[in-house]
Amino acid sequence: MLTRGLTSGMAAPDGSRREQAKRERRVRIVNATCNLLREVGVEALSMKAVAARAQVSLSTVYNLFDSKQSVLARVFDQDLARFEALVDAAPAQDVLERIFDALDIAADLYAADPAFYRATMWRRPAGDGELALQTTLREPRIRFWRTMVAAAVREGWLRRGVDPAVVGALLIQISGGVLGDWIAGDISIQSFRQEIKLGYAVALLPFATRTAAPRLRATINRLHHDLSAASGRG
Amino acid sequence: MLTRGLTSGMAAPDGSRREQAKRERRVRIVNATCNLLREVGVEALSMKAVAARAQVSLSTVYNLFDSKQSVLARVFDQDLARFEALVDAAPAQDVLERIFDALDIAADLYAADPAFYRATMWRRPAGDGELALQTTLREPRIRFWRTMVAAAVREGWLRRGVDPAVVGALLIQISGGVLGDWIAGDISIQSFRQEIKLGYAVALLPFATRTAAPRLRATINRLHHDLSAASGRG
């Protein structure tokens, strides 16, 4: 004991083979979860299957993660990071445009991999254990939209004095609601795209400056018209 | 077989002692579920406990209901019926007022029995089985709000040509989002009341007639101010 170095009592340093091996196992587990999610959905996703796919024992999964939930949380983190990278890479003229581009990017992702997102974003029918996920998903996404709103205020699209937290919360509520409709199978990805943009335009309008308001009003009128036509036919 | 009456092969008629006994058992099961929900929350709600409380065997529960989920669905139905009755009974001057009264009534219900609503409305952290509930809850609630919007159009608060389905969907999305925040514990019931009203006012404003718009704008300004002050302090 007397001769132990500074790391005594702590885990081995990050660079150690041991920690690296753990990291790799965690990655394998998260990837396995991703893939299984796509293949069988959340409902049928068992920890045993995850362990097998990751070539790791069930015990190890519980060693490296607290619960199924926390494995899924990593999956969501990865997905959000990917989304944010795509939004950053998009060639938008201004923040207002970037906001609506982001919605398109999200819709593209969902459309490209519906099984994954349906499985991922929401929870099962009844049972036992689905709220935390919502929360897990919500937090980092709130931060994203609050940042966007703050930027929109800075750029003069939203009035000075608008609280990014308040408007950001509104946006999240809408995106969550529309996402829920899509996941529940109530609406097509096409309607998703229209409804979420309509919702965002509506949520921003009361806080818009004279510069932004006409653009938002035009968006609202166009989307309300399109959606109305669709709901009329349906 | 030859002498059997018209009900052959079918369940006994509704008035029969048999059907009535079944109905009573179903009621006992739903009530037991309600009470247990309040006492222990969803997470700890077991079908065994429900059966015991309802003085029925576990097998009987599964005889009369498909799953835990469908028992919970009945609980939600009852709750919605109660909510609608309260809204109907509220002494509102006009539909616009009735809409915001309904939000207050909902908030009152939640405030009066947070354990029940937290347990009821959303689902658990991770686990297995929570989407259907969302859907179960959503459908009848969409109908409610669509009806309100349609009435608002009829009374001249919202412009003719506004599609109740489209605006109703927006309202549901907002209420679901704010409810989620409250259930997740992110906001107080006080903020809930403010956020949901703000959201509704925002959602209605772009579709409002000249009569309604000033009222909605005033509501938006007031609530944004209040919420902004709160978020600034927090």
Place this chain on the structure above:
DNA sequence: CATAAAATTGGAACCTATTCCAATTTTGTC
């Protein structure tokens, strides 16, 4: 009342998530 259909019941059985433990393997350090 007798008999058949309909429900209820208790219990076994299966599948999950999660925890615990003892045995074993891997890694870090001397």
Place this chain on the structure above:
DNA sequence: GACAAAATTGGAATAGGTTCCAATTTTATG
């Protein structure tokens, strides 16, 4: 290479939801 700490592993054990079944009770009908 030897020794100790750290992880992994397999398997048992607990709990809950759900299904299945055989035995029993209740209800409907003659």
